[in-house]
Each structure stands twice: as C-alpha cells, then as structure tokens.
Amino acid sequence: MSSLGQSQASDRPTALSGRLLARARAHSDQILVLILLFAIWQALSFWLTVYWVGSPWGVVTRLYDGVVNGAILMHAGFTMSEAIIGFIIGAIPAVALPFLLRRLPIATAILDPFMVGGYGAPKLALAPLFILWFGIGIESKIALVAITVFFIVYFSALAGVRALDSKLVQMAQVAGANERDVARHIVFPGAVPYIFTGFRIAMPYSIGGAVVAEIISANRGLGYLIQLSAMNFDTTGVFVALVAVTIIVFVMNGVVDFAERRLLHWRPASDAKMQSSQ
Amino acid sequence: MSTQTLLEVRDLSKRFASRESRDAALWVIKDLSFSVPDGEFLTIIGPSGSGKTTLLNMIAQIDTATGGEVRFKSEPPAPISDPKLLNPGLSCRIGYVTQEDNLLPWRTTLQNVLFPLTVQGRLNDETRARAQTLIRTVGLAGFENHYPHELSGGMRKRASLIRTLVYDPPVILMDEPFGALDAQTRAVLQEDLLRLWELGRKTIVFVTHDIAEAIALGDRTLVLSRAPAKVIGEHRISIPRPRDIRGIMSHPDFSALYQRIRAQVQ
Amino acid sequence: MTTQDTALDLAESAHLRWRQYAVLGGRIGLAILFFIVWKIGAERAGPIYVADPVLVFQRIVTDTMSGELVRHVYVTLRLSIIGFAIGCFFGVVLPFVLRRMPRVTAAIEPYIMASVGVPKYALVPLFILWFGIDDAPKLWLIGLLVFYPVFIAVFAGIRNVDRRLVNMARVVGASESRISREVIWNSLLSFFFASLKIALPRAVSAAIIGEFLVGNEGLGYMIEYARQNFDTVGVFAGIVVATVIVLIINAALVRIDRHINAWRPVERDMQL
Numbered sequence: 001m002s003s004l005g006q007s008q009a010s011d012r013p014t015a016l017s018g019r020l021l022a023r024a025r026a027h028s029d030q031i032l033v034l035i036l037l038f039a040i041w042q043a044l045s046f047w048l049t050v051y052w053v054g055s056p057w058g059v060v061t062r063l064y065d066g067v068v069n070g071a072i073l074m075h076a077g078f079t080m081s082e083a084i085i086g087f088i089i090g091a092i093p094a095v096a097l098p099f100l101l102r103r104l105p106i107a108t109a110i111l112d113p114f115m116v117g118g119y120g121a122p123k124l125a126l127a128p129l130f131i132l133w134f135g136i137g138i139e140s141k142i143a144l145v146a147i148t149v150f151f152i153v154y155f156s157a158l159a160g161v162r163a164l165d166s167k168l169v170q171m172a173q174v175a176g177a178n179e180r181d182v183a184r185h186i187v188f189p190g191a192v193p194y195i196f197t198g199f200r201i202a203m204p205y206s207i208g209g210a211v212v213a214e215i216i217s218a219n220r221g222l223g224y225l226i227q228l229s230a231m232n233f234d235t236t237g238v239f240v241a242l243v244a245v246t247i248i249v250f251v252m253n254g255v256v257d258f259a260e261r262r263l264l265h266w267r268p269a270s271d272a273k274m275q276s277s278q
Numbered sequence: 279m280s281t282q283t284l285l286e287v288r289d290l291s292k293r294f295a296s297r298e299s300r301d302a303a304l305w306v307i308k309d310l311s312f313s314v315p316d317g318e319f320l321t322i323i324g325p326s327g328s329g330k331t332t333l334l335n336m337i338a339q340i341d342t343a344t345g346g347e348v349r350f351k352s353e354p355p356a357p358i359s360d361p362k363l364l365n366p367g368l369s370c371r372i373g374y375v376t377q378e379d380n381l382l383p384w385r386t387t388l389q390n391v392l393f394p395l396t397v398q399g400r401l402n403d404e405t406r407a408r409a410q411t412l413i414r415t416v417g418l419a420g421f422e423n424h425y426p427h428e429l430s431g432g433m434r435k436r437a438s439l440i441r442t443l444v445y446d447p448p449v450i451l452m453d454e455p456f457g458a459l460d461a462q463t464r465a466v467l468q469e470d471l472l473r474l475w476e477l478g479r480k481t482i483v484f485v486t487h488d489i490a491e492a493i494a495l496g497d498r499t500l501v502l503s504r505a506p507a508k509v510i511g512e513h514r515i516s517i518p519r520p521r522d523i524r525g526i527m528s529h530p531d532f533s534a535l536y537q538r539i540r541a542q543v544q
Numbered sequence: 545m546t547t548q549d550t551a552l553d554l555a556e557s558a559h560l561r562w563r564q565y566a567v568l569g570g571r572i573g574l575a576i577l578f579f580i581v582w583k584i585g586a587e588r589a590g591p592i593y594v595a596d597p598v599l600v601f602q603r604i605v606t607d608t609m610s611g612e613l614v615r616h617v618y619v620t621l622r623l624s625i626i627g628f629a630i631g632c633f634f635g636v637v638l639p640f641v642l643r644r645m646p647r648v649t650a651a652i653e654p655y656i657m658a659s660v661g662v663p664k665y666a667l668v669p670l671f672i673l674w675f676g677i678d679d680a681p682k683l684w685l686i687g688l689l690v691f692y693p694v695f696i697a698v699f700a701g702i703r704n705v706d707r708r709l710v711n712m713a714r715v716v717g718a719s720e721s722r723i724s725r726e727v728i729w730n731s732l733l734s735f736f737f738a739s740l741k742i743a744l745p746r747a748v749s750a751a752i753i754g755e756f757l758v759g760n761e762g763l764g765y766m767i768e769y770a771r772q773n774f775d776t777v778g779v780f781a782g783i784v785v786a787t788v789i790v791l792i793i794n795a796a797l798v799r800i801d802r803h804i805n806a807w808r809p810v811e812r813d814m815q816l
Contacts, residue, residue, distance in 0.1 A: 106570065128756065132593070132771050204660075215665065
C-alpha cells in the first residue's frame with residue numbers, strides 16, 4: 001500500500017535525501033493545514049456568526065488582553081496550583097509506598113486488589129463528594145487530583161521497584177553494600193525511569209481533573225471560566241479558556257520531559273523507547 | 279608465595295528443587311572439594327553450563343549450598359545453607375567478577391569503579407588515585423565520564439574488572455570474565471589481568487571452559503566433571519612466569535598439558 | 545537421597561500454601577478494616593459528611609427494588625455503549641483510511657497529537673452550547689474519550705506491523721485487501737484490545753461525569769442531584785454503584801482478554 005510503498009522508497013540508495021525531502025514537504029504541509037484551519041474557522045465565524053464558533057482573531061485578542069490585565073493569569077494560576085499541589089500530594093505516597101514495602105512482598109500482594117480497584121474506579125465520580133466535603137474552593141480539586149495521580153503513579157513506581165535487576169543487587173552486596181546502600185544506589189535509580197513514565201501519564205489527568213471539578217462547581221479557575229463563558233453564550237470566551245488550558249498542558253508536559261531528560265541522561269536510547277511505550 | 283590456605287571448599291553440594299516433576303531433583307554439584315593457598319592463581323575448567331557459576335555463587339555466598347562448607351583462612355566455616363545468614367562477599371573479603379559486567383547504568387565509568395569504595399566508606403584521595411591508576415592501566419583513560427551504554431563490551435568488561443580490584447579483596451572469583459569477547463580483546467585483557475596480578479599477587483579463582491586460557495593464566499588447574507560436578511583432575515602448570523599470552527601455545531610444555539587436560543574434560 | 549528430596553519439596557509447597565492463606569487473610573482483614581473506619585467516620589463526622597454504610601446499603605437495596613436505580617443505571621450504560629461504539633468505529637476506521645493517504649497523515653499528525661493534550665471534559669460546556677442539553681453533548685464527550693486511545697492504538701498497530709510478514713504475504717500472492725484483513729488486522733489486534741481495556745471503562749466514567757454536568761437522568765445525575773440536596777447517603781450510594789459497575793466491567797475485560805490471548809498463538813501458527 002502507499003505507506004508501505006513509501007517505506008520501500010526509503011530503502012533505495014537515495015534514502016537520506018529522499019527522507020529529508022519528505023520531511024520538508026511534511027512540514028510545509030503542516031503549516032498549510034494550520035493556515036487552512038484558521039481560515040476555515042474565520043470563515044465559519046462569519047457564516048455561522050460568532051455566537052456559535054467564536055472568532056479566531058477574537059480569541060487571540062481576548063487572550064492577549066486577559067494576560068495583560070492578569071485575569072487569565074489569575075484563573076490559570078488557580079487551575080495550575082490545583083493540578084500541581086494535587087500532583088505532589090498524590091505522587092509522594094505513590095512513589096514511597098512501593099519502596100517502603102519492597103522487603104515485604106506479602107504487603108504488596110495483600111494491597112494489590114485494592115490498588116487495582118482504586119486504579120480502575122472512576123475517581124472523577126468522587127468530585128461531588130469532595131465538593132461536599134471541602135467546598136467549592138481549591139481543596140476539593142486538589143483532593144481529586146491527588147487521588148487520581150496516586151493510583152497512576154503507584155503502579156508505575158511499583159513496576160520500577162519490581163524491575164530490579166537482582167544481579168546488580170548481588171554485585172553491590174559482594175562489594176560491601178548494606179540494605180540502605182542497595183536501596184539508595186540500585187533500587188531507586190533503577191526505578192526512576194518508570195516513575196517518570198508514571199508522571200508523564202498522570203500529568204494530563206491532573207490538569208483534566210482540576211478543570212472538570214471546576215466545571216462542576218467552582219468560583220475560580222479556567223474550568224470555571226469555561227463554564228461561565230458557556231452559560232453567557234460567550235463562545236469566544238470559552239475558546240480563550242480552552243486555549244489557556246491547552247497551553248498549560250503543553251508547558252507541564254515540557255517540564256516533565258525536561259526533568260526526565262536531565263535526570264535520565266544515562267539511559268541508552270533503546271531503553272527509553274521501550275519504557276515510554278509501557 | 280606463602281603456603282597458608284586462604285580459601286577451602288570441602289564437600290560442597292548443591293541441589294536444585296524441581297517444582298513440576300516428582301522426579302529426583304538435579305544435583306548440580308556433589309562433594310566438590312579443593313583448597314587455594316595464598317597468592318595462587320587457580321583456574322577451574324568445566325563444561326559450559328550453570329555448574330561453574332553456581333559454584334562461584336556459593337563461595338561468594340550469593341546462593342545457598344545444600345551441603346558442605348566454605349572456609350576463609352582458618353575461620354570457622356561460613357553458614358552457607360541458611361539464606362538468612364548469607365554474607366555476600368564475606369564482608370568484602372571475597373571479590374567476584376561475574377560473567378555480565380553488572381555496571382550500574384546510571385553511573386559513569388569512574389563512578390562505577392568507585393562504587394565499592396563508596397559503599398564501604400573508604401573513598402578518599404588515596405583510593406581515588408588508585409582507581410585512576412587502574413583506569414589508566416587497562417586503557418580506559420579518557421572514558422571516565424562515559425556511561426556504560428557508551429562503552430564497548432570490552433571496555434565494560436575492563437571497568438567491571440577494576441571495580442573489583444580497586445578495593446583489594448584478598449580473594450577474587452572470576453566467572454568466565456572474557457567469554458563474551460572476541461579473541462583479540464580477550465588476549466589483551468588476559469595480559470592486563472596478569473600484569474595487574476603480578477603487582478599484587480592476589481589469590482584468584484578463575485573459572486573458564488577454555489583450556490588454553492586456563493593454562494595460560496593459572497598456576498594450577500582443576501577439572502570439573504559434568505553434573506553432579508566434582509573435581510576430577512588437578513594439574514600444576516609448569517610454565518614459568520611472566521607468561522607470554524599470545525605465544526603460550528608454542529611453549530614446549532603447553533602441548534602435553536593441553537592433551538592431559540583435554541582427556542579429562544567431558 | 546529421595547527422602548531428602550521429598551522433604552525439601554514438601555517444605556516448599558507448605559510454605560507456598562501458608563503464604564496464600566496469609567495474603568487472603570490480609571486482604572479480608574484490610575476490607576474489614578475499611579468498613580470499620582467507614583463506620584467510625586460516619587459516627588464521628590456526622591451524617592452530612594460521611595453517610596453510614598448501613599444506610600448506604602439500605603438505600604441501594606430500596607432504590608434497586610423500586611426500579612429507580614435500575615432505570616438510571618440503564619440510561620448511563622446505554623449512553624456509554626452508544627458513545628463507545630461511535631468512538632470505536634471512528635478510532636478503527638480512520639487509521640485504515642489514513643493508511644492510504646500518507647501525505648495527509650504526515651500533514652495532520654502533529655495536530656492530532658496536539659489535540660490529545662486538550663482535556664476532553666473541558667469541552668463539555670462547549671458541546672452543551674452547540675448540541676443542547678440532551679444526550680448529544682454527552683455522546684460527543686464519550687465518543688471523543690473512546691476515539692483517542694483506540695485511534696492511537698490502531699494507528700500505531702498498523703505502523704508497527706512486521707514488514708517481513710507483509711512481504712511474505714505479498715510473495716505468496718496475497719492481494720492488498722487480503723493483507724489488510726489478515727496480516728495487518730491480526731497484528732494490531734493486541735494493540736486494539738489493549739486500547740479497549742482503557743476505552744470501555746472510560747466510556748462509562750465519561751457518561752457518569754457528563755451526567756454531572758447536563759441532563760436529568762442517569763447515575764451521574766443521581767449523584768449530583770443528591771449532592772445538591774445534601775443527601776449524603778444518596779451521594780455515597782451512587783458512588784458505590786458507579787464504582788462497582790466500572791470494576792465489574794474491568795474484571796470482565798481482563799477475563800475476556802486472557803481468553804482471547806489464549807487462542808491467539810494457535811491461530812498464528814495456522815496462518816503460517
């Protein structure tokens with residue numbers, strides 16, 4: 001088929017120049033698509049009116065204004081702090097637990113069905129309960145994010161601790177390492193890649209969870225902005241908030257990627273590919 | 279060379295339980311005995327398989343033994359049948375160069391070599407200098423800050439070798455350390471090893487399946503049988519030191535030694 | 545030697561059995577502890593914050609018997625399945641369509657990947673604005689949440705097809721559509737089922753949360769309605785039912801997955 005045909009083309013001797021050409025063409029195509037999308041959006045906003053679609057230019061100006069006068073930044077700050085604080089509160093015990101229970105495989109075995117249950121259960125369904133308990137402020141959102149992140153990161157950290165290469169432990173023991181040395185020099189560094197995979201998976205859930213909880217009930221935050229704009233039939237406002245949320249997601253992903261690259265520069269490329277697909 | 283026995287293995291036995299079948303489980307090693315005087319380079323030849331590694335694992339106290347005893351110097355025998363009482367490396371007195379290099383992937387070459395000193399709390403200027411010397415001696419100078427995945431197989435082997443040498447244990451076990459390397463690299467490393475050994479005359483127990491290697495390196499060679507393994511031959515290597523690794527086969531004593539050992543290897 | 549053998553074997557299997565009992569006992573103990581803590585929490589924190597477990601279970605029973613609960617659960621599940629089907633359909637079909645248009649694929653790929661970063665739940669108010677307050681916005685939500693994992697899995701599965709199998713099939717004379725149907729489909733089957741395991745529970749969760757935000761029927765509506773009336777027992781009851789349903793679905797999927805993977809190796813041999 002054509003995609004396979006394309007791969008056959010890259011097997012020919014002119015592979016490198018052929019690939020570069022294809023890449024350049026793909027990039028220019030992508031820019032074309034972007035311009036096209038904007039054009040279609042702008043056309044729709046004239047045709048279907050701003051009520052339905054908002055206007056791309058309106059979004060850009062409103063976003064700029066919102067940043068300049070600080071309104072967007074304030075709401076974004078709330079959402080981000082809910083996501084980050086909740087993430088930290090959820091991630092710390094999730095990482096600590098597998099380490100603490102490392103020498104007690106019975107404990108992890110006993111916990112397993114509860115953890116699997118917690119992982120599979122819809123945490124977002126707890127949103128009304130947390131709002132009942134903590135009110136409509138940031139605490140209920142933090143709680144929701146924390147519990148969502150906890151179960152995700154727990155399993156990744158558990159996998160990391162279990163992926164322990166016993167040969168490395170034996171080597172360290174022969175060289176004179178005690179339990180603490182082994183935990184610090186062998187178990188922990190070996191588990192870090194897995195933990196980061198867990199972070200990467202949990203990150204979008206932390207922001208998504210904060211936003212959903214805000215949509216359900218809140219008086220500040222980007223989710224609240226989305227809901228408020230929608231109720232006022234201010235479609236442009238909805239898009240502004242959505243763009244802000246998406247930007248935050250990208251920034252946070254970038255932060256996690258950056259941290260991962262710095263901490264894991266010792267990792268050979270093949271391992272990195274293998275672990276990110278888990 | 280003093281004649282004090284540094285390591286003694288007596289009637290060592292190991293049986294692996296089989297979970298599925300009700301048949302008799304496999305006795306890998308049965309009533310294996312030998313002793314190693316201080317400063318001797320002992321080589322052990324055996325057929326390829328897990329018997330040799332199991333033997334070294336038991337001496338290094340990584341695995342339990344089903345029977346027999348292991349003694350270091352004149353100390354009481356180590357409790358090797360109880361997994362809870364195992365003392366890997368016998369408190370850093372038995373070093374172990376395993377088949378896989380077991381370098382920590384998140385540490386640079388230098389950090390890996392310093393690792394035993396770090397966990398033993400012996401890291402200081404003197405030991406650091408010693409590590410640097412060893413790195414230079416095996417030709418890894420310039421690669422101190424590389425990560426294991428950036429090194430070739432031979433280089434990783436060298437790093438794992440000097441990682442054990444750096445803390446100077448009295449006994450060093452080696453499990454076919456050069457097996458996975460090409461002939462050229464293997465010859466170079468064998469020369470490096472002998473050169474390092476000459477400097478300190480440590481007691482070495484070197485396991486291999488390569489008869490020529492066993493003759494080239496050792497003062498004495500033991501031959502093991504197939505499972506259940508025990509010592510079925512002992513040969514003193516009369517070739518004087520320093521040895522010429524690459525030309526070892528043309529030494530007059532080599533041929534006869536080789537034939538005698540070959541006849542015993544099953 | 546044999547007596548030594550059997551003694552060691554017996555010791556090992558006894559140890560294993562003891563461990564199994566210990567784990568089972570620990571789990572039961574933990575579950576009991578959970579209920580005790582719940583009960584104490586209900587007494588200490590008061591009926592507004594923590595509902596008494598006994599009352600919660602009573603409520604579940606009465607609501608089931610009156611048919612109320614069954615009706616809401618049915619509505620939610622129906623919504624989930626329809627949304628799931630829609631999302632699945634596009635998630636499977638689109639990659640195959642895109643396979644034949646590599647240039648288009650290369651052009652839009654970054655935007656698809658970027659759109660993954662948009663939290664789909666954040667789009668619900670927009671959907672309500674566009675599609676009204678009936679099932680439509682919820683179906684869009686569920687459809688999208690199902691579409692993405694399925695699409696990505698099938699897309700990756702097609703890309704990762706072992707080219708040697710495809711070449712082999714070509715050599716023995718298989719047509720392109722035969723290759724699509726047999727080699728590619730079977731290769732991506734494992735990716736596809738892995739994505740289903742994620743997507744189906746997601747569909748149910750999405751239905752419930754969609755019902756928090758819009759509509760007057762379904763499990764999510766029940767929970768949110770109870771919250772707004774400070775009917776904590778109702779909130780707990782709804783959450784318990786929702787959790788149990790999703791966990792049952794998860795368990796069923798794991799069982800099916802195992803069953804499917806059981807015959808796959810055999811089927812592969814027959815292929816070759």
